[in-house]
Amino acid sequence: MRTPWLRPLSLFACLLAAPAIAATAHDKAVGERAWAAVDPFIGTGGEGHTYPGATVPFGMVQLSPDTQIKPRKEAYGWAAGYRHGDQTIVGFSHTHFSGTGHSDLGDVLLMPISGEVKLERGDATKPGSGYTSRFSHASEQAQPGYYAVTLQDYDVRAELTASARVGWHRYHFPKGKPAHVLIDLRTSMYDYPGKVQWSRLRVRSDGTVTGFRETRGWAPGRQLYFAMRFSRRSGGQQLHDTEQDVVYKGFPPPGEKDPRQRAQIEGRQIVAAFDFADAAGQELLVKVAISPVSEDNAIANLEAEAPAWDFDGARAAARSQWQQALGAIDAQGSAEQQRSFYTALYHTMLGPTLFMDHDGRYRGPDNAVHQAKGFTHYSTFSLWDTYRALHPLLTLVQPEQRNSDFINSLLASQRQSPYGMLPIWAFHGQETWCMVGYHAVPVIADAYMKGIRGFDAQQALDAMVATAKHGPYDGIAQYRELGYVPIDEEGEAASKTLEYAFDDWTIARMAQALGRQDVAAEFQRRAGNWQHAFDAKTGFMRARKRDGAFREPFDPTVSGYGSDYTEGNAWQYSWYVPQDVAGLARAHGGEDALLARLDQVFDAKVDPKIFEHMEDITGLIGWYAHGNEPSHHVAYLYAYAGQPWRSQARLGAIMRSQYAARPDGLAGNDDLGQMSAWYVFTALGFYPVTPGSNQYIIGRPFLPRAQLNLPNGKQFSVIAEGLDDAHPYIGSATLNGKPLERAFLGHEEILAGGELRFHMQAEPNKQWGVAERPYSMSR
């Protein structure tokens, strides 16, 4: 074993371990500063698709304003419910994705109103046409765990905070007008007729309102239950089913003729208004718990988690959780740098999300209720995105327990999957089959290789193998037969072949570590399947047909459905061999040839209109598309081929052009934190190009000083001496005082704690970092 990242952890265990008590005091101050620096509006405009509302780290509830509810075909930009350019708020719903390119959720929308009750949300462009209200950004306040806004049309001040399973609302109503709260079970991100398959709203005798809805959205047949309580007794309510043209409504329940006499309603278009006459000029608190299991479980969540009417206490608790989580990194720099950095770090802790009731029950991919035994169940796994940098980052900044819980959740899903597969793109326990590959595999392998042990590794390996051998999924049967996915039988075949090969390599790594030589050998072979996609004639990765020939005609600029690629084209996908960059270089005819191709990627003149049909391909620098994940490792590839300084230059350009501390500051969908995790790693100065390798490629630091407060209690500092805009290049580096001549770090080197110190300079030092090649170049 000649690579330092494979050394036993114990060699480093004695280094630089600060006393725990000091770390705690320091962490607290860091956390407070970090929390204050976060701007939840970053990403709510432009392409980020983030939301500004209230949640706790990895919380089940994400309580946030929805500015418009869009029909399916226009929904892309409203995937998080909120767009910074909008001037209206429809209401506050309890579940949101952070940064997705597809939309769903938006469950249980509440809207506090004063005056006349309106039941339809109306036209956002016509104020007063429905219950939707105008608002101004000047009235908004957003912090991690807290959001507030004034609803102009009603003169209602609305404040939101959250605990793990409960959304907390505090509404201040104006004097002189009747106060109401609307509950609209019809709205979703996104909307289409028939999306709500069934819903129910019930007013219990103690005033608790419970219900559920079942939607056919991104996840089919998804059920969500809720329970809510008001701090004042409602003076009355009206429950409506606004659906027309119902073939059979059934016999009318008691009070059917009068919406005000109804105690329960069920149907597909349910909306209700609750009256709070005595709340005029006063505050009303609402607590809303959600549950994947049942109304009774939602009540139990509410009672366990939110026994008191203490909004400020809940807000303080959320703030405290965020301060602890964000304090994992002490980042120095300008106010704007800190705003960008900590908002990015904040955005990396909005998924995966808790998906389990207080009693440990949750709903699995079989849509059945299960009991979590010995772990906390999470869902919302955007794995095609997040295996790259998000999960590796969480390994460094979150407790091992949380990372183990993620993996135990993946393993539970595999056991409960009707297909025996690990999740592909799952939320609320349900599989969506979105994107390609089986990237739960590298998440598990990376965690295992990094020493996370809170799960059954042998069982995990079996689950990984079962997933990688499930023939009916996306051409795996043919991939096993031919060594590649044939494009005449399966779409986006080049991307699939490449991604399967990488995932397979991580299985081989973990199998090797576990002593499962047969599995290791089989998957090491499969890891080489990327070669079947490489066309030496054109120098691109391409899709073959079953007969072995590449599909013709071929145009490396073509992307999208029907092409050889997933959300990309040949210019973007042809560098995807993180497990064997040496092999990739050899295929191209050597390192220089590969370097020349990389330059062609970045320096091309590309008319962005070529991707107008592809919503996700944004953030272009030449063909490099930072707004989507297949490009995320490409700038780091220069460092593999002996030119770390070129990586440094490209990263500078990307950081300058693709991120900004303003609402439209994210060049692409944040994708549950992957865009932000890329930022955090890159700002620190290194990036996990090859999950499963335990190696980080050093790019260049963007902060003068940063300290990782690691889950093992140690600190790892990165110091960039002399760093400024005029001095962006690494001149030299030391690790714990000793010269560091390689452009990569081992995970164990970080975990051991210590100090990585860069000396920055104006011109590139073309000799630095070339003495030793990173893992997949060094075999």
Place this chain on the structure above:
Amino acid sequence: MRTPWLRPLSLFACLLAAPAIAATAHDKAVGERAWAAVDPFIGTGGEGHTYPGATVPFGMVQLSPDTQIKPRKEAYGWAAGYRHGDQTIVGFSHTHFSGTGHSDLGDVLLMPISGEVKLERGDATKPGSGYTSRFSHASEQAQPGYYAVTLQDYDVRAELTASARVGWHRYHFPKGKPAHVLIDLRTSMYDYPGKVQWSRLRVRSDGTVTGFRETRGWAPGRQLYFAMRFSRRSGGQQLHDTEQDVVYKGFPPPGEKDPRQRAQIEGRQIVAAFDFADAAGQELLVKVAISPVSEDNAIANLEAEAPAWDFDGARAAARSQWQQALGAIDAQGSAEQQRSFYTALYHTMLGPTLFMDHDGRYRGPDNAVHQAKGFTHYSTFSLWDTYRALHPLLTLVQPEQRNSDFINSLLASQRQSPYGMLPIWAFHGQETWCMVGYHAVPVIADAYMKGIRGFDAQQALDAMVATAKHGPYDGIAQYRELGYVPIDEEGEAASKTLEYAFDDWTIARMAQALGRQDVAAEFQRRAGNWQHAFDAKTGFMRARKRDGAFREPFDPTVSGYGSDYTEGNAWQYSWYVPQDVAGLARAHGGEDALLARLDQVFDAKVDPKIFEHMEDITGLIGWYAHGNEPSHHVAYLYAYAGQPWRSQARLGAIMRSQYAARPDGLAGNDDLGQMSAWYVFTALGFYPVTPGSNQYIIGRPFLPRAQLNLPNGKQFSVIAEGLDDAHPYIGSATLNGKPLERAFLGHEEILAGGELRFHMQAEPNKQWGVAERPYSMSR
């Protein structure tokens, strides 16, 4: 206390108690004869709406052939799925109502086919247009717990039997053609687009097929889960979603492109075909368990109840259960009399039905899962029908435990009801709000007054009172305010006032017995509210407006929606004061006036076309409509007014014209056994006109000899000496050898065991039975 039915039971306890061992041997022989006499085809034609399929007494599964699937507007006649006049079979589904006038269920339809797979059921009038097959009655065999038929189009012999929660299929396939089993989750009694809100089918790795469907039918949002196993391994399957025009189908699961590669499918129009190549010329067994809770629970039900592949054993067990149940009455008479009688008795044991898994969990009226503690949960309560004679009959022929379970199920529903109400018309745990009144109340009161004690009586009384005071339900608020339901605020107001008043009287009875004087007094007052419906001017019960005036114009022949009555007119509803026939007679000006009115009912010349718009009003004798429940007590009213012989004559006419031992032999919907319970009681010679009174009115016997083998181990015999068509009148009677001069019996007299002996004669004995008046005439 001057009436014998209020005497303590102990006075009779020593009489005629036969040794238990002898009774058992006798019962066994009786049971075998009774079982052999049942003809499940009776009622499957005409108006009966019964099904010929396989079930056990009060079983959760009712596995029966469906001959056509009708759209909603034509569905009335196909409420049980099967019509004897049809020549096709669509398949075998697992849940059916016996005798309803509204339709639903028909869950999980299986169809064994040979040859080419067809996925659509086709047009029943065009053989071969779909998978529906022709059949002939000659190939059918139906017994309690067993059904068999040959499907002509496929040359498949299909046999069905059932255990409580499992439907058992045995198919014999022809040689030389591929064998398949279709599973169609789209079909229902009845069908309309969108009825299936969601469904799922999953093939597990061990070959078990599980799934669920959620329908919006008579009960909204009803979920049913299932699990099935085949005795042979399927060689392959194809899973289809045939719904077109789906707005959003989601990302395709593995194998989506090929229905043969799918392991799971979900959607709204699911159909699947399973191949059994090796079953050609062979038998295939299928076991299908259902569950209200989950797929896992369905599997558990399957494993607990049907561990072996023993169709014949299951059939024998079902037969044994039926023999035990039917042996409760040893009825003598002609073969045709026995066929009618035992088929009627059989039909009284098809509801309420078990609705609980092996682990005690079930789904309640809040659509949540509950755990039954200390009782077995039943549902399918057609209470407007069955409080009259079905539940009183089951009190005599079923163990106290079963009757207590029914009541505990009602009480659990009340606790779990979003409205705090006892069931009105419930099935599969769900409330349908069908029909009027709150007739769980007389069921509970009658059971309590008859000494059934396996429930908390005080809690039951509270539940009854809560139900009777739930203001929003069907004008109860106004009824409490005004003493009647005002027709200008609530439809069918005359019927509601009358039925509430009777139900209230039973609350008063039970409250009195429990020493709850305040409740007794309040509800005794409410029991007199029938008087507010009586119009002395016309002599009819009518609906008043809020201002106190009767609604005008008035036509006593008008029935149906918008009228003053529920499934009836003034001629049918005006005699509904079973709690105070004396008062009714007084209101009419005396017994003679009432008698004259009763004659007007029976002797009127009525054109049946007047009820063409009312599906349920059938079986006319004058205005008397035996096919619907409001008439069921009317013929017995003569006995109250001193003319038992006129009851005897009318009953003879009804028995002759309204029942026959052939498929179209029921003049009206069997209504979960109420029509049949009327037959059983009337054939025995007495009828419970006033549930809650512990009194049976003696009509006349129709069997030469019958013996009730009572749940307490005693026997009560009814012997009709000299009975034949020419000697239909009671000349005299003895009870345990002593002259009986009254036309009524106390429940305690029956429970004590003994012998009621009639001496029949050709001419009426107008003096017999007039010496003493029944309960509600005697105060």
